[in-house]
Amino acid sequence: EAQVTQNPRYLITVTGKKLTVTCSQNMNHEYMSWYRQDPGLGLRQIYYSMNVEVTDKGDVPEGYKVSRKEKRNFPLILESPSPNQTSLYFCATFSASYEQYFGPGTRLTVT
Amino acid sequence: RKEVEQDPGPFNVPEGATVAFNCTYSNSASQSFFWYRQDCRKEPKLLMSVYSSGNEDGRFTAQLNRASQYISLLIRDSKLSDSATYLCVMDSSYKLIFGSGTRLLVRP
Numbered sequence: 001e002a003q004v005t006q007n008p009r010y011l012i013t014v015t016g017k018k019l020t021v022t023c024s025q026n027m028n029h030e031y032m033s034w035y036r037q038d039p040g041l042g043l044r045q046i047y048y049s050m051n052v053e054v055t056d057k058g059d060v061p062e063g064y065k066v067s068r069k070e071k072r073n074f075p076l077i078l079e080s081p082s083p084n085q086t087s088l089y090f091c092a093t094f095s096a097s098y099e100q101y102f103g104p105g106t107r108l109t110v111t
Numbered sequence: 112r113k114e115v116e117q118d119p120g121p122f123n124v125p126e127g128a129t130v131a132f133n134c135t136y137s138n139s140a141s142q143s144f145f146w147y148r149q150d151c152r153k154e155p156k157l158l159m160s161v162y163s164s165g166n167e168d169g170r171f172t173a174q175l176n177r178a179s180q181y182i183s184l185l186i187r188d189s190k191l192s193d194s195a196t197y198l199c200v201m202d203s204s205y206k207l208i209f210g211s212g213t214r215l216l217v218r219p
Contacts, residue, residue, distance in 0.1 A: 033207075035209075040119070040211055041211060042115075042198070042209040042210055042211035042212060043155070043198075043207075043209040044209075045206060045207070048206070058206070088152070090154055090155070098143065098160075098202075099157050100155075100157065100207060102154035102155055102156070103154060104153070104154055105152070105153070105154055107152075
C-alpha cells in the first residue's frame, strides 16, 4: 500500500528545544515536500526536494532545515522552535502521474 | 494579492442540493489545476484534476476558464459525506500553490 508516514503525530514542546519531524515514503518517489497549514492561510510550502541531496526553499523556510540523505526519508528539523511555528505540518510526495500523496499530518504546539 | 483565492464559506446546503465553488488564480502561465478535499484535521486528498475541456467524475464536475483565470467545482445531489473543505490548487513547476479552502456543510 502506498504510504507516507510522519512521526510524531502530535507534539507539544517548549521554545528553543530542537526537534525533528520524520517523514518516510514507500513509493520510491523522487520529489518530496513539507507544508505547514494555518487557519486562513492554507497550505504553504516550507522546503522541497527533487531528489537525494537536492533540497530547496519553499515559501516559508525561515526557522526550518531539511535533509535528504536517502530517497525514502525527508526529515524536517526545527533547531530552535518558536511559538509562531505552532502549526499543522504535512509531508507529501509527487507521483509520476503528478498526484501528491500527503502524510497524516503532525500537529505541533510550541509554548 | 494571493496567487489562488477562494471564498472561505461556509456553504451550508441541504442534502440533494447542487453547489458550486469558484477559485481565481493570478499566474496565467500555470498549466495544471486540481481540486483537493480535506476533512477536519486530516491530510488533503486529490479529488480531481481540472482540464480546459472540463471533466466529470460522478456527481463532481470541474471546469477551467483560462481567459478569466478561474476554475470551478460543481457538486450535484450533495451528500452528508460531502461536508469538508475543498482546496483549489494550482501547479507551478512541481510546486503546488493552495487556496485557503472553501468549507462545505451539507445538512440533513
